[in-house]
Amino acid sequence: GQNIDQPTEMTATEGAIVQINCTYQTSGFNGLFWYQQHAGEAPTFLSYNVLDGLEEKGRFSSFLSRSKGYSYLLLKELQMKDSASYLCAVMDSNYQLIWGAGTKLIIKP
């Protein structure tokens, strides 16, 4: 079966750095997405990785290792507004998105 694993919840301090991991087992691979979802709101796109390596976009970076079935989202200089759930999703060989359950990130002052 296809599976996406990510931690259920993480806590970090304002101004710090946090890394949210995602491991996957899917039928084929056509890219990995990270979305941010604030409570009660719609998910919004953060990043897309299809090749191995690090993609940096401002305070957020996303890393992919296809051989290890592993990705992480790195958030730097954390702000209170970063409190949200972070969803990892993989596009399989049929171009269908398989979603993880999300990681709830709690930022403390």
Added chain:
Amino acid sequence: DADVTQTPRNRITKTGKRIMLECSQTKGHDRMYWYRQDPGLGLRLIYYSFDVKDINKGEISDGYSVSRQAQAKFSLSLESAIPNQTALYFCATSDFSRDTGELFFGEGSRLTVL
């Protein structure tokens, strides 16, 4: 105004009632999707459509039906609602010609079935 609009945003109904959730988009995307989200679970795909004449079942289509009335409109129906269909429902669109094919979500429709 939102590019992907869902109506209603909140709905409480009773078991056995027919419910329709509507989605319209101004992004000009061909692809439209309906997902449901439950606490502790990932987004699950109900139905998707790649253009007006194309309808495909997703992971959890039982108990649901859809209609793609136009490129911009995609509605989800629950013919006879049951309590375990209580969930947050999202419509989404994508344009596969873009590099990433990222999804653009509506604001969600919270459905409660009593």
